[in-house]
Amino acid sequence: MEILQKIFKDKFAKSAFIVLAFLYLIILFADFIAPYSSTYSNRDMSYAPPSKIYTITEEGKWSLPYTYNYIREYEPALMQTIYKQDRSKKYYIKPFVKGEKYKLLGIIPCDRHLFGVRNGGYIYPLGTDINGRDVFSRLLFGGRISMTIGFLSLFIVFPIGLLYGGISGYFGGILDTIMMRFAEAIMAIPSFYLLIILAAILPSGMTSIQRFCLIVVILALIGWAGFARVVRGMVLSIKNEEFVQAEKTMGASNLRIILKHILPQTTSYVIIAMTLSVPSYILAESGLSFLGLGIQQPDASWGNMLKEAQEFTNILYRPWLLTPGFLIFIAVLSFNLLGDAIRDFLDPKSQSK
Amino acid sequence: MEFWRYVAKRILQTIPLLIIVSLISFFIIRLSPIDPLAELKLNPSISQETLDKEIKRLNLDKPIYVQYFSWAKSFVKGDLGYTSAGEKVSSKLKERIPNTLLLTLVVIFMTWSVGIPLGIAAAYKKESSFDRMLTVIASIGMAIPSFFFAILMLIFAVKTSWFPVGGLTSYNFNDMSLLGKVIDISKHLILPSLVLFTISLSGLQRQMRANMLEVMDSDYIKFARAKGVSEFKVVFKHALRNAVNPMITLLGFEFAGLLSGAALTEYVFQYPGLGRLILEAVMKSDINLVMASLMMGTIMLIAGNLIADILLMITDPRLRTKG
Numbered sequence A: 001m002e003i004l005q006k007i008f009k010d011k012f013a014k015s016a017f018i019v020l021a022f023l024y025l026i027i028l029f030a031d032f033i034a035p036y037s038s039t040y041s042n043r044d045m046s047y048a049p050p051s052k053i054y055t056i057t058e059e060g061k062w063s064l065p066y067t068y069n070y071i072r073e074y075e076p077a078l079m080q081t082i083y084k085q086d087r088s089k090k091y092y093i094k095p096f097v098k099g100e101k102y103k104l105l106g107i108i109p110c111d112r113h114l115f116g117v118r119n120g121g122y123i124y125p126l127g128t129d130i131n132g133r134d135v136f137s138r139l140l141f142g143g144r145i146s147m148t149i150g151f152l153s154l155f156i157v158f159p160i161g162l163l164y165g166g167i168s169g170y171f172g173g174i175l176d177t178i179m180m181r182f183a184e185a186i187m188a189i190p191s192f193y194l195l196i197i198l199a200a201i202l203p204s205g206m207t208s209i210q211r212f213c214l215i216v217v218i219l220a221l222i223g224w225a226g227f228a229r230v231v232r233g234m235v236l237s238i239k240n241e242e243f244v245q246a247e248k249t250m251g252a253s254n255l256r257i258i259l260k261h262i263l264p265q266t267t268s269y270v271i272i273a274m275t276l277s278v279p280s281y282i283l284a285e286s287g288l289s290f291l292g293l294g295i296q297q298p299d300a301s302w303g304n305m306l307k308e309a310q311e312f313t314n315i316l317y318r319p320w321l322l323t324p325g326f327l328i329f330i331a332v333l334s335f336n337l338l339g340d341a342i343r344d345f346l347d348p349k350s351q352s353k
Numbered sequence B: 001m002e003f004w005r006y007v008a009k010r011i012l013q014t015i016p017l018l019i020i021v022s023l024i025s026f027f028i029i030r031l032s033p034i035d036p037l038a039e040l041k042l043n044p045s046i047s048q049e050t051l052d053k054e055i056k057r058l059n060l061d062k063p064i065y066v067q068y069f070s071w072a073k074s075f076v077k078g079d080l081g082y083t084s085a086g087e088k089v090s091s092k093l094k095e096r097i098p099n100t101l102l103l104t105l106v107v108i109f110m111t112w113s114v115g116i117p118l119g120i121a122a123a124y125k126k127e128s129s130f131d132r133m134l135t136v137i138a139s140i141g142m143a144i145p146s147f148f149f150a151i152l153m154l155i156f157a158v159k160t161s162w163f164p165v166g167g168l169t170s171y172n173f174n175d176m177s178l179l180g181k182v183i184d185i186s187k188h189l190i191l192p193s194l195v196l197f198t199i200s201l202s203g204l205q206r207q208m209r210a211n212m213l214e215v216m217d218s219d220y221i222k223f224a225r226a227k228g229v230s231e232f233k234v235v236f237k238h239a240l241r242n243a244v245n246p247m248i249t250l251l252g253f254e255f256a257g258l259l260s261g262a263a264l265t266e267y268v269f270q271y272p273g274l275g276r277l278i279l280e281a282v283m284k285s286d287i288n289l290v291m292a293s294l295m296m297g298t299i300m301l302i303a304g305n306l307i308a309d310i311l312l313m314i315t316d317p318r319l320r321t322k323g
Helices: A002-009 A011-028 A135-171 A173-188 A191-200 A208-238 A242-249 A254-290 A302-310 A312-317 A319-346 B002-030 B038-042 B048-058 B064-077 B089-124 B129-143 B146-160 B178-216 B219-227 B231-269 B274-283 B287-315 B317-322
Strands: A053-056 A062-075 A080-092 A094-104 A108-116
Touching (some): A011 A319, A135 A254, A135 A302, A191 B287, A302 A319, A302 B146, A312 A319, A319 B129, B064 B287, B089 B129, B089 B274, B129 B178, B146 B178, B219 B231, B231 B287
């Protein structure tokens, strides 16, 4: 808990912590907060702009927040479809409206949403995408994937890296040479090149869960080598300490010495490396999905939502499609600031102040 | 003499590394469920003769280790086979690699000429509002996804129409004078290099600041100050030379990071570089092209690290005496 106090003392780290807590809370309750489900789509409303929300009526009086529906029209002069507001009917935005059914936290069946409109109205706080899906709702569901994939990869990277680096450093000699040459070879391949190749050879026709798991594994395959090398260096310096020698004379097995005595010494480095490497996994996933090699439609992730921003007309006339980019930016920035604060706390030597 | 022996040793060390990398990439690609000739077979302009030649060249009818050796043999000879479009892989690479090198070198030059002075300034005025501001800017620069920033730059370019969008040259490039050609290429380079510059600047600046702080704290700097050496000389003559050495090692890493980061930026800007080439090759599952560009990327990365090591050898006399 001391660490939380330390974080809250630093202005930046405090805001970063609050932002991240807020983001995770939102994606946890995404089903409830989002007005629509992740699979909802309104084919008549592709690329509808964000709904305008009014609190002052045309007569200039205060009113409860309301919105108008859009109607799609083809403008022959411009040769494109445009959206116009249908001013004939007001739709009031109500809290806790009934909508699509879902399971809150995956267990509690529920059909109330935080906000919404009734009787045939639509509300798209951030517009819709090509399939007429609500961008705001998909942002929340996409956050579930984008914000967790990094952590899941870390849970593969760290055991592998620790064990690999531990064994290599502890035994030394020819085994060490071979293992380290292999790790160096992985590091010598430009990481993004390796990433896209691994993602591209994934067989098609997998379920979205299988694909998600394999992307996690691929991200982990890229990251472990650098980590294992640092662990090896630390193990090299620890293995000659007296407590290890003592354990050896007492007849402990090598694996036991590595796992129970040497690796725990690296804990603070591991925690620092973990918090500092989450952002790179978030960025890697979004880059991969942006290219269409990561998370596939209809699943949402911040990266594959940005895929639509590859088209000129979209980025020029439909700026709401860029919102996932800002969320990636905010998440990565917060993780970086938080990671810096944790590093300063656990490793006072690195504190450059 | 000592120096050249070191260089020779380092070059020899890269050979086993390259062999392992080639093994890893070869087996990843060959063990995947992709038919290496699928595209070639679908292309009507490719004759059965060429197909048979490819099968023979790659030894596709033989076991995988034989395939590896024949691939390695032809790679060393410089025969990289044909792309799925029927072009020579080697000429494709020859066209793309200089573009990526150009982009990367421009970015490294920009980051060094801005990042090093900023790092020194931040260290010299540590804890000042200037230093804090730089830290904030650095955090922001590190957090922007490269492809997203590239998209924002594209919007900027299209809205203002100040910069050409896409490619490296304009359509009428061949009719331009030499000066016109240089200006045309630089105009196309501005946006992609600006994106990569913003992303890699912050790391460099922070590292330089940390190095500088460490050196400024050392005894010999205190001694120089006590002796009455001018502050300018302390910083630029005594401290700087030692603070820059670790940065040279970083140069190798920076090059690696740029190669990877450039892939997405090249993709968004339609820049004809190695990163975009490998992306397109991967999407078309063009095996020859993927293998060759992966190897070339690796060779470039290893060469970058090698050059950094040799530079360090030149700038740091302590390494030379150790041998």
